[in-house]
Amino acid sequence: MKWVLLICLAWIGAAQAETRVPSSSAEIALSFAPLVQEAAPAVVNIYARRVVESRRRSPFANDPFFRDFFREFGQTRPRIQNSLGSGVILSADGIVVSNYHVVGQATDIRVVLKDRREFSARVLLGDEESDLAILQLEGAQDMPHLALRDSNTVEVGELVLAIGNPFGVGQTVSSGIVSGLARSGTATGNGRGYFIQTDAPINPGNSGGALVDMQGRLIGVNTSILTRSGGSNGIGFAIPASLVAQFVTQARAGAGAFLRPWAGITGQAVSADLAESLGLQIPEGVVVAELHPASPFVVAGLAPGDVITQVDRLPVNTPAEMLFHMSVKGIGAEAEITFLRGGLPSTVSVPLILPPDVPDREAMVLGRRDILEGLALARVNPAVSSELGLPIQSEGVVVTDPGPLGARVGLRLGDLVLGVDGRAVDRPTDMARALRRAAGSTTIVVNRQGRRVTLRFRI
Incomplete structure (x- = not known):
């Protein structure tokens, strides 16, 4: 009888636990629902149209007699191309970030919010190399938006949510963790450089969507996946929010193209074999191979053979990672560069400048x-x-x-x-x-x- 009573009491307790409203932040963290309700309204669906030139190849192109008779066959004809993706609202006045491959060169952009409101949008700043584009919603005000988180504070193992519109089925949320940082040269797509890796499922249509942390802050913009089948294999990549912040700054300043600092150097990651030849205990940093005479690194005193280990006290192990940290600071700032020469560390300040247009290009x-x-x-x-x-x-x-x-x-x-x-x-x-x-x-x-x-x- 005692066992029956205990079982009944346990069943009653379980039933009460299932229906009880969470009373603490720890209990709320067991569900993503409150976080989704806060973050999802700032993630939008983007429908873009662009005019592309298509050319039909004449079957007589290689025939010396008939090709003149069918010269008009291969003329270019305009064709409408549609693309579907996602975006994230970053400010109350309707600044939106998305991928360049979603909206680049689009002639008509339509943005649909979670509450079904629709806005026309125009591209303020786009960059194919970074695969980022900043949009302005027409007539927008008091828009839901996400705060940006400093990407340097993100750690491997953090819980994240990916929010977007995969395959056009409607807004969808998937969960995962940060699988890796400082990924470069591994993603498919237009983006080049430095990525946050996540195992949160990302599929076609998620491009430009949000990767958010457990406080609802944007840590990255989903951009591409590593896959052989075309579907998600748990290896997705997001462009860090710190670079997005620099894009927004330049877009608001009226820049027509994204301005990157010019290093004027070429280098390579230090491998184990290279570290041994350089007398380094561990393989780290980027070894300088060449420097342009006008490079700001030359002015700061660096020379071929030096190993750059840190930018602003943040470790760098690939040229892409070094360029990322420089790009985040922006033109006109200074970067603190730590490098090794003969095994001894030194630190110098390097001005971040545009590539000099000198001598005159004489175009x-x-x-x-x-x-x-x-x-x-x-x-x-x-x-x-x-x-x-x-x-x-x-x-x-x-x-x-x-x-x-x-x-x-x-x-x-x-x-x-x-x-x-x-x-x-x-x-x-x-x-x-x-x-x-x-x-x-x-x-x-x-x-x-x-x-x-x-x-x-x-x-």
């Missing part, structure tokens, strides 16, 4: 008198190298737009011109003069991503 476009009309050229300087992704020690003349005739003879964007008909060219005007002197068969030698390429054509 020019060849005209109707030239055999390659429409070919655009520029003199290489740090600013041009950064825009085109050229090696920091590049110099001479670069192709900034091959134009229709230049493309036909084989020139490409970013080609470094070494010579024309055996004559070296150091400035755009040198190449223009060399092409005007050309007669009959002409030869252009270029450096294309480290390879020497020779192009021959008849005038």
